[in-house]
Amino acid sequence: MTTPLAPPGPVEPPTHQVEDAVRRALVEDLTPLGDLSAALVPADALATGAIVARRSGVLAGTACATEAFRQIDDSIRIDWRLGDGDRLRAGDLIATIDGRLAPILTAERTALNFLGHLSGIATLVARWVDVVAGGAVVWDTRKTTPGLRGLEKAAVRAGGGRNHRANLSDWVMLKDNHLLGTDITSAVTRAHHLWPGRTVHVECDTLDQVSEALTAGADALLLDNMEPDVVREAVGLARSFGENGGRVPLLEASGGITLETAAAYAATGVDCISSGSLTQAAPALDIGLDLDRVHQ
Numbered sequence: 001m002t003t004p005l006a007p008p009g010p011v012e013p014p015t016h017q018v019e020d021a022v023r024r025a026l027v028e029d030l031t032p033l034g035d036l037s038a039a040l041v042p043a044d045a046l047a048t049g050a051i052v053a054r055r056s057g058v059l060a061g062t063a064c065a066t067e068a069f070r071q072i073d074d075s076i077r078i079d080w081r082l083g084d085g086d087r088l089r090a091g092d093l094i095a096t097i098d099g100r101l102a103p104i105l106t107a108e109r110t111a112l113n114f115l116g117h118l119s120g121i122a123t124l125v126a127r128w129v130d131v132v133a134g135g136a137v138v139w140d141t142r143k144t145t146p147g148l149r150g151l152e153k154a155a156v157r158a159g160g161g162r163n164h165r166a167n168l169s170d171w172v173m174l175k176d177n178h179l180l181g182t183d184i185t186s187a188v189t190r191a192h193h194l195w196p197g198r199t200v201h202v203e204c205d206t207l208d209q210v211s212e213a214l215t216a217g218a219d220a221l222l223l224d225n226m227e228p229d230v231v232r233e234a235v236g237l238a239r240s241f242g243e244n245g246g247r248v249p250l251l252e253a254s255g256g257i258t259l260e261t262a263a264a265y266a267a268t269g270v271d272c273i274s275s276g277s278l279t280q281a282a283p284a285l286d287i288g289l290d291l292d293r294v295h296q
Helices: 015-030 062-072 101-132 149-158 184-194 207-216 228-243 262-266
Strands: 046-053 077-080 093-100 137-139 172-174 200-204 220-224 250-254 272-274 287-294
Touching: 015 062, 015 101, 015 149, 046 101, 062 077, 062 093, 062 101, 093 101, 093 287, 101 137, 101 149, 101 262, 101 287, 172 184, 184 200, 184 207, 200 207, 207 220, 207 228, 220 228, 228 250, 228 262, 262 272
Parallel strands: 137 272, 172 200, 200 220, 220 250, 250 272
Antiparallel strands: 046 093, 046 287, 077 093
């Protein structure tokens, strides 16, 4: 059985996803004529610089920043003083950089865009993790920027959260719209028959659906848009089911949960709480690059 709460894994995203995302970002910046402004800078001009946190937060996206400079000019040198998952204070030195000024200028915004966006996600996730204080795992969703899911899910890990399924092939998830043409018991039974190695996750809007999903043998329940008191009742049903010999599934609370209510949901006894806002609504973290020209 695939477990929905697998180990967190590394905070860095897969290399091939980093390379692809950066390549697409640079094409967006450099088509069709390249960097017109940097073309005015003497080709032999050198610069040193510092990547600095303007605000406090959690760092993520260093691999993307490195790759942005590498794809423009692999002779640019970056010395990372901090890494993904590290807490930042305003003014902290994140990295130093040196190399030819023109290519540094060309890659600068792409590198900082990735750092700011991904560090923003890591920072927001860390706030949720701090608020729930170990009462539940903070889980992300598939509500990610198209084409950047692997990077954003790595940023969630950097912030101390865990990853929900990465795509539609990871496991079976039966939401309310899936059940328009079937019922929970039939769908769970068929899913276990077709994909015996996959988790079957059922969205439940009512306590009656919770009871049906437990009896059907669902591996995980999404307790959707329930008030904390109702979620606590659902947790009680699952525990009673286990005390009577049934298998207790993983329990997830989701739907309308905010940073302000996260602690209340975590205290209900669920295994995890999830929110699309972790990746959809995280403001970018202000990170800058301060440069000085080297006079030869």
